[in-house]
Amino acid sequence: MKKKLVVASILLCLMNSSLASAEVNHFEDPRVTLSTVEADWSIKTDKTERPQVGASVATLLKAENELQFQGTLAAIEGNGGLVGFAFVETPLSQDLSQYKYIEFYAKSKEARVVYTLTLKDEQTQQDAGTLTFEQEFVVGTDWTKVKLALSEFQPKIRGRLVDSFQLDLKQVRSLSFQINRSQQEPDSPIPLEFGLDVGSEVLVTNQE
Template structure:
């Protein structure tokens, strides 16, 4: 009887230890896939919204391991200087309220080019224009890990910062990788050749 009790106690300890390990692992790395190469990505440029003046061109190639977003960014005269944009966008329907960061790997043909990761939520349609939440990043010519705090996304409408909106992480509806003329250095080439490669997954995580 005593031997049986000892065996049962050992088994219970092993089970509890396994459960504890599983819980710790889940707590340490509760990552969630936000988007993948297989998502329904679409391309938009200034030609889409302003066909009479648009000149940016962009292409998207999906491979098994990465998205290849490339093209030439125009420099169009706007009310506040040169404008021009291109982006790839994918739909999302996830609650990200329990997460702190967006994480992905990327590389760029030119490490000086500034890219923007943009999120939209249910508030996107506004009378003044589309509301987006944006955060800029740059990457090297080799694969670079990018980690962006979800709390740092800045609300904008038509490129202008607006302070009265907060990103609703519970209702994120799309993400996009963008390149905007207004974000580049003043001496950037016209047109600006760009090539951004993004790894196979975009994740959200709580790991620092």
Template sequence: MNSSFANAQISNFEDPRLTLSTVEADWLIKTDKTERPQVGSSSATLLKAENELQFQGELAAIQGNEGLVGFALVEAPLPLDLSAYKYIEFYAKSKDPGVVYTLTLKDEQAQQDTGTLTFEQEFIVGTEWTKVKLPLSHFRAKIRGRLVDGFQLDLQRVRSLSFQINRSNQEAGSPIPLQFALDIGSQVYVTNQE
């Protein structure tokens, strides 16, 4: 085998994934308590371990207009153009395999008169490390937890990414308060690989 040809192949190889966010990003915690202290009671903490982000806490159940509400999220800034990619990919595990989490993206349209516009996709992971791959085309527009029409995620102007837990997404019989713990691998990627 021609060794110079093999070296040329290796040096020209490019990883098709782009790192979207890492443990070291400026993650910020928000809960119903921090956003609406007069009614909120969820709590959350964030630990940055060497190879994982540990998002954990206690999710409240607050009576809202459309049933029980309560949320906690960890958010990082993300000023990137993602239009060349099809998927977001990461590894995660949960203390409880039945807990529903949400990956949320915001773009330049976020500030609306009726509330903050987000683009969301739910996922569930097991208690062991699980690979999660979410199609960018499947993120759904929401304002205050409600689906809205007429908006499409602008992948050229994505500005933040968050991992979130919402009371309204959980099973009706889930504990009150709900203890949650989501561990996220050291990097979140975008990719085109199937």
């Protein structure tokens, strides 16, 4: 009888332990992969989009554990001052409404260069131009963890803020890393040599 009670007690402890573990796992916030180096990335510049005036050149290399986005950023006279851009973009089809942050590791060839992470949703096509949701970031020459709040992406059309749109996190359709001449320091070199390395994964998370 005592043996049966001991066995029953052990089984009960194991069951409680399993239940506790299941509860912990249920409330865990695992980072979820949004995109990887192996994804289908395309590259565009002002030269490919505006061949009459564009002069920026960029390349994209997929190393084993990183995405290498590099090139020369030109400066074109525009209505808002000096413009010029280059970006690498990958398609998405994910619901991000349950997450707070996008997280990735990155490093830059030059520490002062400003980059932009851009998202697009189903509202992209507008009469005034392409609607994007953007957030700037700066990283050093060593690997740096970047965490961007999804609630802080700003709606823009042709580089200008627009107030009447909000990012639909349930229908995010693309992600891109950009560099724009208009966002650089006034004394930045012209043309500007740039190089951004991004780690093997771009993640979404709720962890602070």
